[in-house]
Amino acid sequence: MYAPIKIRLAILGSTGSIGRQTLQIVRSLPDRFTVVALAAGQNLDLLAKQVEEFQPQLVYYQTESTTKKLECPAQFMPMEGMASYPNVDTVVVATSGIAGLFATIAAVKSGKNVAIANKEPLVMAGEIITNEAEMSDASILPIDSEHSAIWQCMIGEPRRAKYIILTASGGPFRNYTAKQLQKITPQQALQHPSWQMGKKVTIDSATLMNKGLEVIEAHWLFGIPIEDIRVVIHPQSIIHSMLEFYDGSVKAQMAYPDMRLPIQYALLQPDRIPNPDLPRIDWEKLKELTFEPPDYENFPCLKLAIDAGKAGGTCPSVLCAADEVAVDLFLKGKIAFTDIASLVAETLEQHEPLMEPSIEDILAVDDWARDYTLELARKKR
Numbered sequence: 001m002y003a004p005i006k007i008r009l010a011i012l013g014s015t016g017s018i019g020r021q022t023l024q025i026v027r028s029l030p031d032r033f034t035v036v037a038l039a040a041g042q043n044l045d046l047l048a049k050q051v052e053e054f055q056p057q058l059v060y061y062q063t064e065s066t067t068k069k070l071e072c073p074a075q076f077m078p079m080e081g082m083a084s085y086p087n088v089d090t091v092v093v094a095t096s097g098i099a100g101l102f103a104t105i106a107a108v109k110s111g112k113n114v115a116i117a118n119k120e121p122l123v124m125a126g127e128i129i130t131n132e133a134e135m136s137d138a139s140i141l142p143i144d145s146e147h148s149a150i151w152q153c154m155i156g157e158p159r160r161a162k163y164i165i166l167t168a169s170g171g172p173f174r175n176y177t178a179k180q181l182q183k184i185t186p187q188q189a190l191q192h193p194s195w196q197m198g199k200k201v202t203i204d205s206a207t208l209m210n211k212g213l214e215v216i217e218a219h220w221l222f223g224i225p226i227e228d229i230r231v232v233i234h235p236q237s238i239i240h241s242m243l244e245f246y247d248g249s250v251k252a253q254m255a256y257p258d259m260r261l262p263i264q265y266a267l268l269q270p271d272r273i274p275n276p277d278l279p280r281i282d283w284e285k286l287k288e289l290t291f292e293p294p295d296y297e298n299f300p301c302l303k304l305a306i307d308a309g310k311a312g313g314t315c316p317s318v319l320c321a322a323d324e325v326a327v328d329l330f331l332k333g334k335i336a337f338t339d340i341a342s343l344v345a346e347t348l349e350q351h352e353p354l355m356e357p358s359i360e361d362i363l364a365v366d367d368w369a370r371d372y373t374l375e376l377a378r379k380k381r
Contacts, residue, residue, distance in 0.1 A: 126220030212305020
């Protein structure tokens with residue numbers, strides 16, 4: 001009987017939400033995958049359990065942030081080394097923030113399959129990464145449910161669509177007034193109605209910043225102008241995104257909201273392998289699919305992101321850095337929920353963008369934006 005060749009994985013961010021769900025897919029389909037490398041941040045207790053179970057050759061964790069050491073036979077290697085390691089076929093970039101930037105570049109330069117869930121690398125350095133991927137024949141495989149949906153809808157189409165329509169749940173506060181939004185606590189904001197995600201992404205989903213970042217990401221992934229990418233609120237999170245074609249027809253990808261499905265598709269495409277652990281839509285219980293326009297006034301982060309994407313250059317890097325700092329301050333209780341947008345907006349206003357930036361330019365701007373946002377927040381307190 002034919003036995004499929006196992007795909008050799010490096011999972012960067014293995015202890016985070018996407019990393020853990022990727023390992024659930026590996027568990028469900030053990031004959032399809034071998035875990036070669038695991039990289040984590042500070043959660044050494046969980047990483048130790050993952051290493052014991054999956055026996056990777058390579059391991060990484062943030063030694064500067066912990067006094068602990070992981071005792072295991074795996075070789076310690078930085079993420080860039082893992083991403084370009086010869087025995088790795090597919091690199092899963094499931095880190096958060098800027099942490100995955102250099103590893104993503106290393107992976108595409110090495111011609112790997114790069115299954116990417118980390119938005120910031122493409123948002124900050126989309127032109128650099130896509131150019132490197134084209135030169136090395138690397139494949140960038142989207143894990144985000146929205147981009148996976150677009151990707152799946154594009155299959156078999158001879159021409160690009162007229163519009164990409166990104167759906168968004170609207171988050172837990174889509175019906176809140178401006179006054180109510182000012183009083184939101186971190187605990188409330190971490191309760192997403194549809195998805196189980198890491199803290200940073202969950203807060204970004206609540207402010208709709210996440211959807212704005214997805215607009216920029218879709219531009220680089222699919223080569224469609226930002227002006228032709230639309231956002232619609234779809235609270236049920238069943239339709240994950242749509243394409244509208246020139247003849248007016250619309251193609252949608254639908255599934256139960258579970259990140260393991262787009263992860264599995266990214267890792268195994270074009271194969272669609274049965275997985276008994278994945279949920280399916282119950283058509284008898286599904287009563288309605290509704291849509292509404294986004295509220296740009298109460299959720300200004302969405303427009304900030306779209307405008308930064310249109311401006312281009314280093315503006316998306318400033319957006320990401322300022323947002324990362326602001327979200328961290330909100331989670332620590334140092335600013336209000338509505339201050340996230342105002343801090344990002346003020347930082348962007350003070351930035352003089354560079355067009356066609358190098359990686360060095362992007363890193364310098366990232367440092368400036370972080371420092372400026374922190375200083376702004378300090379002055380407001």
